[in-house]
Amino acid sequence: MTTVRIPPTLRAEVGGERSVEAEGDTVRAVLEDLVARHPALGTQILSGGEVATFVNVYLGGEDIRTLGGLETEVGEGQTVILLPAMAGGSTPPRSRPVVSSLLDLVGNTPLVELSRISPKSTVQIYAKLEGQNPTGSIKDRVAKSMIEVAETSGELTPGRHLLEPTSGNTGHSLAMIAKLKGYPLTCVMPENATEERKRLLRLYGAEVVLSPGEEGSNGAVRLALELAERDPRYFMPFQYANPANPRAHYDGTGAEIAEALDHVDVLVAGLGTGGTLMGTGDRLRESFPDIVVAAAEPLPGDPVMGLRSLDDGYIPPILDVSKLDRKMLVSNAESVHAVRALLDLEGIFAGVSCGAAVHVARKIAEEMDEGVIVTILADAGWKYLSADFWEASDEDLEKSMERTIWW
Structure with missing residues (x-):
């Protein structure tokens, strides 16, 4: 048999x-x-x-x-x-075949158990390692989806100029795709993003327009919308309002998790554009109707590591807050301590927003007698090496975090 x-x-x-x-x-x-x-x-x-x-x-x-x-x-x-x-097949073969394009390697990321991170042996925490995507983040899924949908619809034609607000990851993903497909690209980025992120965009050939650092990612959105309104040559995928964003996670991230695990009790992801939580959550609810979808949300006014506080004045159109079963606030310090623990205990070098998700996953695990939690680690840590929080003391941590925008 x-x-x-x-x-x-x-x-x-x-x-x-x-x-x-x-x-x-x-x-x-x-x-x-x-x-x-x-x-x-x-x-x-x-x-x-x-x-x-x-x-x-x-x-x-x-x-x-x-x-x-x-x-x-x-x-x-x-x-x-x-x-x-x-x-695309929710579980990859053990050895990937030769592919014709880097775009064929987007998705099908590993799922690893964080046995040392979990506070209880009866609660399993699994992490989806999105830093294994070609440009090092989950945004490769989103960028690929948005561009392919726009090409199919005819809205994006060969040679048209792409424009997108970003503080790093989405810009890198779009820059990689723009390089492969021959689209010019302009990214609007907060001036206090880390130097690695600015430099990588320029190395890919993207033009970088800087927005005021004190306005954070909201300032980049504002300036990009102004540029798009003034100049019709721009096509802006605009991840904050594009249905192809959550669809990428419904078809990809969520489907992969559902295929890999027999049961999931809780999904934890950072609250950024909302695409990961919406798309992955919708797909997992189909397989596990009782799942709890939990968002890691930064404290209001905190320029946290790739996340967005809903109290800071902008709610992405793709985000339906009613679909979030829990929203848990995370501070800068809590995020950094968790991302350090992820490196020290599990050997995973992840981005700062991943620390927020891990912090929330651990807190929820402490409340449970048993069960399965999946958390999304949105990116790898190498884009943040120039930031000075990695070895900062607790006294200096908040000051070092305030100088940089994290997504």
């Missing part, structure tokens, strides 16, 4: 099971036996003798299309994995 892993979208047809048994010497025979045992699957797996349109099939971690297709022989102990093709 062969074990067949069933994606969440098809589990109702097999009695809610995550894995079932089927018999056969080839992938085709296994799938035919699977459908015979579970007729409710109908043509959702095989259609006209071929794999159905919206399913990818893996054997031993490899896409059968890179093997012998449906005629691939199934060895003893091997597992057949069915994945939703619309999400």
Whole structure:
């Protein structure tokens, strides 16, 4: 008998099971036996003798299309994995095939357990390592989604000038894509963003326009909107209001988590544009209806590390606050202590906003007797090396944080 892993979208047809048994010497025979045992699957797996349109099939971690297709022989102990093709396959093969573009490496990031971070052995905390994306952050997903949707709709035409407000990550992601696709790009960035972020944008070929540092990311949004209104040559994807932002997380981040884990009790992510919380939360609610979606929110007036306080005067249009089950305030100091702990205990070098998410995940874990928490680590820490908070004393920490904008 062969074990067949069933994606969440098809589990109702097999009695809610995550894995079932089927018999056969080839992938085709296994799938035919699977459908015979579970007729409710109908043509959702095989259609006209071929794999159905919206399913990818893996054997031993490899896409059968890179093997012998449906005629691939199934060895003893091997597992057949069915994945939703619309999400690009929620779990990557153990070894990625050669790809034709860097854009093909966006998404399918690792999920790792933070056993040393969790305050209780009965509460598992998993981290989605978005720093493993090509430019080092979760924003690669968003930028790719926004550009592809705009190209498909005809709103973005070859050579049109891109414009976007950013304090780093989204700008880097757009700059990488603009470089590959030949779009000129202007990024509006707070003047107190770290030097690494400004320099990386320029190395990618983007023009950098600086907004007043004391206005934070809201100032960059204001100035970018003014520039776009004055000059019609600009196309602004505008992640704060673009539905392709949460859709990237619904199709990607959330689908990947749902496929990887049997159960999730809590999702924790930083409150920035709202795209991660909205899209990932919506997708996980489909698989785990009782999940709690928790936002890590900075204290009002705190220029925290890539996050946004809703009391600071701007609520992104894509953010539906009613979908947040919890909003927990995090200070600069708490975020830095958590990101240091992440490095010291787990060896993960993450960005400062990740510290806020980890801090909230630990607090919620302390409230639980048992369960599973997933937290999103939005970026890697190398873009923040020039900041002086890494080794600052507690007395100096707040001052060092105030000098820099973190997203």
